[in-house]
Amino acid sequence: MTERPGFWGYRRPDGRVGVRNHVLVVPTVICASVVCERIASALPGVAVPLPHLAGCGQLGPDMHTTHETLAAYCQHPNVGAVLVVALGCEQVIAQTLAESAKRAGKPAQIVSIQGEGGTLRAIGKGRQMAEQLAAGIVSASREWCDATSLILSLKCGGSDYTSGLASNPALGRVADRLVALGGYAVLGEIAEIMGAEHVLAARATRPDVGRQLLRVIDRVEAEAMALGLDIRGTQPSPGNIRGGLTTIEEKSLGATEKGGERSPLVDVVPYAGRITRPGLTVMDTPGLDVESVTGMVAGGAQVVVFTTGLGTPTGNPVAPVVKITGNARTAQQMSDNIDLDVSGVIADTESLDDAAGRLFEEVLAVASGKLTTAESLGHREFAIHRRNPTI
Amino acid sequence: MKPALVISDRDNVATALEPLEAGRSIDAGGRLVVARELIPSGHKIALVDIQAGGAVVKYGSAIGTATSAIQAGAHVHTHNLSSSRGRGDLAAQRVAPEPGVRLAEPADERNGFDGSEAADD
Numbered sequence: 001m002t003e004r005p006g007f008w009g010y011r012r013p014d015g016r017v018g019v020r021n022h023v024l025v026v027p028t029v030i031c032a033s034v035v036c037e038r039i040a041s042a043l044p045g046v047a048v049p050l051p052h053l054a055g056c057g058q059l060g061p062d063m064h065t066t067h068e069t070l071a072a073y074c075q076h077p078n079v080g081a082v083l084v085v086a087l088g089c090e091q092v093i094a095q096t097l098a099e100s101a102k103r104a105g106k107p108a109q110i111v112s113i114q115g116e117g118g119t120l121r122a123i124g125k126g127r128q129m130a131e132q133l134a135a136g137i138v139s140a141s142r143e144w145c146d147a148t149s150l151i152l153s154l155k156c157g158g159s160d161y162t163s164g165l166a167s168n169p170a171l172g173r174v175a176d177r178l179v180a181l182g183g184y185a186v187l188g189e190i191a192e193i194m195g196a197e198h199v200l201a202a203r204a205t206r207p208d209v210g211r212q213l214l215r216v217i218d219r220v221e222a223e224a225m226a227l228g229l230d231i232r233g234t235q236p237s238p239g240n241i242r243g244g245l246t247t248i249e250e251k252s253l254g255a256t257e258k259g260g261e262r263s264p265l266v267d268v269v270p271y272a273g274r275i276t277r278p279g280l281t282v283m284d285t286p287g288l289d290v291e292s293v294t295g296m297v298a299g300g301a302q303v304v305v306f307t308t309g310l311g312t313p314t315g316n317p318v319a320p321v322v323k324i325t326g327n328a329r330t331a332q333q334m335s336d337n338i339d340l341d342v343s344g345v346i347a348d349t350e351s352l353d354d355a356a357g358r359l360f361e362e363v364l365a366v367a368s369g370k371l372t373t374a375e376s377l378g379h380r381e382f383a384i385h386r387r388n389p390t391i
Numbered sequence: 392m393k394p395a396l397v398i399s400d401r402d403n404v405a406t407a408l409e410p411l412e413a414g415r416s417i418d419a420g421g422r423l424v425v426a427r428e429l430i431p432s433g434h435k436i437a438l439v440d441i442q443a444g445g446a447v448v449k450y451g452s453a454i455g456t457a458t459s460a461i462q463a464g465a466h467v468h469t470h471n472l473s474s475s476r477g478r479g480d481l482a483a484q485r486v487a488p489e490p491g492v493r494l495a496e497p498a499d500e501r502n503g504f505d506g507s508e509a510a511d512d
Contacts, residue, residue, distance in 0.1 A: 161406050161433035164450070165396060194476050196452065221476060244406070244433030246467070247474035250454035257450075346408060347392050 005181065005360070007367035008142035009149065009302075010077070013105025017149035018077035019302045019367040021140055022318055023047040023133045025083045025126070026070060026097060029055030029090035035113055036085040039126035046134045047083075048317045050382055055092040057390040063091060069272040069384045070097055072298035075104040078318045080137035082106055083130050085122070088114030107136055142369070148182040150367060151275050153301035153319070154258040155188070157289040159236075160243025160309030164254020166326025166345035166355070167307035173356035174305070174363065176260035179279055186275050186301055187259045188285035188292040190220045191235055195249030196256040200282065204265045212268035216284050235287065239310050258307065271385050272298035290314055291385040293321065303367055305359065313337045314381045315374030320366045323373060324359060339366075339373050395419040395436060399451030404435040404467050406449075411436060427464040435467040447472050 010018040025047050027036040033051035040049035050073060054066040074082045074097050082101035086094035094110045101108035111126040113119065154175055156163055175185040187193070193200065197217045204210030235248040245251050259265075259280055266279030272295045275281045283299055285292040289312065293304055297319045304321040306312070311334035315321045325331050328343035340362050344350030366372055395405040397420030405419035411430040416423060422438050430436045435449070441461040446453040455474045461467055 165398070165406065195454070195474075196450075199452070241469060244431065244435065244468070246435070246469055246472045247455035248476050249452070249474060250449055253450040253452055253454065 005147040005364060006144055007147065007150070007364045008369065009145040009367060010080070010140055011143055011145065012077050014075070014077075014103075016077035016104075016300070017145045017302070018079070019150075019320065019369070020078040020318060021080040021137055022078060023081045023083065023130055023137065024050060024073060024076075024079040024318065025085060025130060026050040026074060027052065027055070027085045028070070028092040028094050028097065029087050031056070031087045031090065032085040032113060035119055035122050035126065038123045039083065039085065039111075039130055042127045043130055043134055046138065047130050048380060050317050052382060052384055054384050054386065056090045058091065058386070059388065059391055062386045062388045065271055065386065066384050067092055067096070069294065069298045071100040072272050072274070072300075073318060074098070074101040074106070074108070076297065076300070076302075076318050078302055079106065080140060081133035082108040083126060083133055084108065084110045085126060086110060086112040086115075088112050107133055109133060146181075147178060147364065148184075148278070150178060150303060150363070151184040151186060151299070151301045152178055152363065153186050153188075153293065153296040153304040155289070155293055155296070155304055155321075156192075156255050156258060156307040157314070158308040158310035158312040159240055159245065159251060159254065160327060161245065162326035162343070162346055163307055163309040164250075164257055166342050166352070167309070167324050168254055168257035169352055170326075170342050170345065170355040170359055171258045171305050171307055171324070172260040173352060174360045175258065175280065176262045177356070177360060179260065179263040182278050184275055184278055184281070184300075185259070185263060186281045186283055186296050186299060187256075188283045188296050189255065189287045190216050190282075190284055191224075191248070191287040192252050192255040193217060193282070194221060194235075194252050195247070196252040199253070199256055200259060200265050200280075203263065203280070205279070209265055209268055213265065213282055216268060216282075243309055269299060271295045275299045275301070286385055288383070288385075290381040290383040293319075294382050295385060303363055305363060308338075311337055313374065313377065313379055315372070315377075315379030317380040317382050320372045321374045321379070322359075322362060322366055336377065337373050397422065397438070398449060401448055401451045403439050403441055403448045404437055407432055407434055407436055425464045427462060428466050430466050435472075437461045437463050437465045437467050439463050441467075 025040040037049045040047040084094045098108040109129045113122040116122040201210040236245045236251045263280040266277040267281040285295040311330040324340040331341035342355040394417040397405045407430045411426040
């Protein structure tokens with residue numbers, strides 16, 4: 001009997017499985033971000049700060065997205081406990097964030113800068129609280145979990161011609177394998193599906209899911225067109241073009257290789273929406289790398305695989321980001337940012353299946369605790385998508 | 392290493408995996424072509440003549456439209472290939488790639504998310 005693939009993870013009270021065990025220090029608003037970082041810096045390796053630019057001066061959908069995203073991080077399975085850092089007069093409600101963490105079975109506390117009486121007292125009180133929270137979770141132990149507990153975020157950035165030929169199809173094979181076992185994968189970046197939507201829509205399990213995908217693509221295309229501008233101003237990016245990619249359709253077809261060849265498209269969810277159906281989900285995220293990864297992790301992805309041609313350093317505060325490249329030069333020149341080199345696929349010295357096999361093992365190793373280069377270097381970029389102006 | 396890679400049999404371009412000098416004859420997935428000019432590594436070379444307005448095909452799908460006639464062996468890039476999507480500057484000529492799958496029915500109401508701007512969940 002062959003053993004099913006799995007990893008050593010943290011089983012959470014709400015039934016989800018984490019691959020990290022952070023104390024998340026989350027500011028409700030940009031005004032609390034520095035205090036949040038100072039608190040987290042007292043517990044390196046345990047506490048992670050989540051500084052952001054939002055939390056006030058936002059209306060309607062943007063305020064909703066900010067709240068939903070922060071709440072999703074408070075509930076994320078890679079988080080063991082939550083400290084909310086409030087200012088006191090902002091729109092995002094600290095109690096709501098703490099409650100969402102508690103609903104997921106996580107200990108949570110709140111420190112308020114106005115309530116404590118200033119920066120120094122809030123940092124002092126916050127550090128005490130963070131220590132208590134850390135003491136409560138550091139002894140949690142990992143248990144063997146089936147690979148199907150994983151939600152894998154499929155991401156590419158700094159793409160060049162090797163992305164569509166090597167790293168993306170290798171990742172696509174990993175997604176197909178995980179989904180075939182019963183696991184989950186999520187693909188974002190609607191602008192980078194534009195021109196390849198027919199490939200994914202044909203794999204929709206229900207007609208309404210295919211329709212949702214086309215509707216989202218239509219909206220993003222209409223938004224670009226409504227500006228009276230040519231999407232070629234940003235897609236493909238100047239670096240993409242130097243790398244040999246000419247059009248958004250070409251970039252999209254290469255990017256969509258990440259979604260595999262067989263995985264059924266089971267759902268289309270809004271930005272930061274929870275991923276609940278086994279199979280391939282598309283999330284409505286922009287093409288900006290950090291906003292996209294931020295949203296997919298909010299949706300529940302515990303591990304991100306990020307393919308790159310030209311090289312890019314970014315990570316995420318709570319989810320490990322595995323960097324792979326099919327560009328031999330990038331693998332050498334940016335070796336401190338690359339976890340896996342699949343350039344042998346281009347050089348014809350490794351098959352795509354072999355490269356995918358190595359990547360699958362790497363994902364499981366990272367899920368079991370192996371640090372990625374982005375984690376080791378302290379990359380924890382985080383940005384909440386916004387559509388409207390700050391009021 | 393292969394000098395160039397063809398992804399799908401339907402493709403009319405190949406991707407150079409190393410710089411291809413003018414005059415070099417290469418075997419691209421069983422199809423012979425002579426580079427008419429320098430093709431930088433990672434860039435595309437036309438495998439057949441493509442007429443102006445014709446589709447350039449890679450991954451088995453159209454990746455845009457030839458803006459001028461492209462001869463077999465020519466470099467295919469921004470100077471002779473243009474996207475058909477997201478072109479606000481050409482709004483009147485909006486192109487839907489798969490007319491057969493464009494839809495008019497209401498979206499799934501499962502969670503109120505239909506991809507429209509007003510969706511808030």
